[in-house]
Amino acid sequence: MRKIAVGQAGGPTAVINASLVGLLDGLYETNTVYAVMNGYQGLVEDDMEPLEEHSLEWVQQHKLVPGACLGSGRYPFTNERMQQAVEQLKRRGIDTLVFIGGNGTMAALQRLSVLAEEMHYKLQVIGIPKTVDNDLSCTDHAPGFASAARYVAMTARDISKDLEAMRNFEQVRIIETMGRNAGWLALSSGYLKTCDCDGPHHIYVPERPLAASQFLSDVQSSVQAFGMATIVVSEGFTFEGTAQVEREVVQGRPVLGGIAAQMEAIVREQLGLTVRSENMGMHQRSAMYAVSEQDLHEAYEVGAKAAEYVTSGLSNRMVSIQRRDTIEYNYDLVPVPLEDVMREGERLLPDIFIEDPARYYTWLQPIVGEPVPAYPAMRRRSVRSS
Structure with a gap:
C-alpha cells in the first residue's frame, strides 16, 4: 500500500x-x-x-x-x-x-x-x-479550457445583443477576457458568430500587438456599418510600443487586468463615442451552467x-x-x-488560428460540447429618407 x-x-x-x-x-x-x-x-x-x-x-x-x-x-x-x-x-x-x-x-x-x-x-x-x-x-x-471558452462565447454574444438594443444610447462595448499571454480564450468569443454583423466585431489577442490608430479605425468602421462595435480583448494584449497593463503585483506575481478600461478611455477621448468596458471576471472559470x-x-x-x-x-x-x-x-x-x-513553456495561439478563425472554431467545436442554439442575425434596416 x-x-x-x-x-x-x-x-x-x-x-x-x-x-x-x-x-x-x-x-x-x-x-x-x-x-x-x-x-x-x-x-x-x-x-x-x-x-x-x-x-x-x-x-x-x-x-x-x-x-x-x-x-x-x-x-x-x-x-x-x-x-x-x-x-x-x-x-x-x-x-x-x-x-x-x-x-x-x-x-x-x-x-x-x-x-x-x-x-x-x-x-x-x-x-x-x-x-x-x-x-x-x-x-x-x-x-x-473548453468550459471557459464556451462561457466566453455565450457571454460575448449576449452582451453584443444587449448593445444592439441600446445603440441609440451607447455605441461601443469592450469586453476583457482572461488568458494571460495567450489568446485562446479571447478568440473563442467569436465561436457563435453567424454573420459579420454579429458581435464581437473585433477580437484582439496578445500574440498580435496593434497600433492604437488601427484600433480606432476598427471601431469607427464597425459603428458606421452596424451602429455599434462589440470588442473582445485578452488581458495580455498590448498596443504597439507599450507594456501589458497590470492591475497589481501580488507576492511578486503580476496580475494582468485593465486593458479594456484603457481602450475605453482612448475611444471616448479620440472618437467621442459612448463606450463601456467590462471584465468577464471569475465566471470564466467557475460558471457551472x-x-x-x-x-x-x-x-x-x-x-x-x-x-x-x-x-x-x-x-x-x-x-x-x-x-x-x-x-x-x-x-x-x-x-x-x-x-x-x-x-x-507557454503555448501561445498559433498564427494559423489567428489568421483563419474559422479553422480555430472547427478545432474548438468538439471540445466546447453540445451545440448552443443560434440567435437570429441582427436586422439590417435601410436609412429613412427625410
Whole structure:
C-alpha cells in the first residue's frame, strides 16, 4: 500500500474537482491518500490529512462543483520552501506526489522531483493538467479550457445583443477576457458568430500587438456599418510600443487586468463615442451552467489516467491529451515528461488560428460540447429618407 499526497494548485477551473475525483476513484481502495490543503502551502506547512470514508465522500460530492475543494491559491514556492516540502513528505513516508495544475505546477513538480533525488529520497511525481488559458504545452488542450471558452462565447454574444438594443444610447462595448499571454480564450468569443454583423466585431489577442490608430479605425468602421462595435480583448494584449497593463503585483506575481478600461478611455477621448468596458471576471472559470460535458468527461478521465500512472510506477510525467488525426473527434491520453512541459513553456495561439478563425472554431467545436442554439442575425434596416 502506497502513501500518496494529492493537491490542487493555481487558478481553479469549473472541472478541476472532476479530475481530483477521477484520481481518487482509481487510488483510494488500495492506497492511503493524503489531501494537501491550499496547494503548495500545505506541502510546506505539512497541512495534509488522510482521506477517510467521510472526507472522501465529501470530495466526491464536489465532482460537479467549481473551485478547488482542497484549496488552491498561489504561493511563492521558493527553493528553500521546496526543500521543506520534500522533508515533510519524507517525514510522513509519502511515496507519491500528484498535483493538478498548469505550467507553473508542472515546472514545480519537475524541480521537486530533482530536489528529492538530490536529497536521496525516492519520490514518484505525476502531474494532471488544468488551465482555462489553454497555455499549457505538450497537450492538445487542457481540461477547464473548453468550459471557459464556451462561457466566453455565450457571454460575448449576449452582451453584443444587449448593445444592439441600446445603440441609440451607447455605441461601443469592450469586453476583457482572461488568458494571460495567450489568446485562446479571447478568440473563442467569436465561436457563435453567424454573420459579420454579429458581435464581437473585433477580437484582439496578445500574440498580435496593434497600433492604437488601427484600433480606432476598427471601431469607427464597425459603428458606421452596424451602429455599434462589440470588442473582445485578452488581458495580455498590448498596443504597439507599450507594456501589458497590470492591475497589481501580488507576492511578486503580476496580475494582468485593465486593458479594456484603457481602450475605453482612448475611444471616448479620440472618437467621442459612448463606450463601456467590462471584465468577464471569475465566471470564466467557475460558471457551472456553461460547463462543456466533453470537458467534464475529459477532466475526470485525466484524473483516472493519472491513477493508472501511479499504480504502474511511472514518474515525472504529466497526463497529456493527444488528438487523433481522424474525421471524428478522438484522442489518446499519453504520458509526457514534465521536463518537456517545463522546457516548452507557454503555448501561445498559433498564427494559423489567428489568421483563419474559422479553422480555430472547427478545432474548438468538439471540445466546447453540445451545440448552443443560434440567435437570429441582427436586422439590417435601410436609412429613412427625410
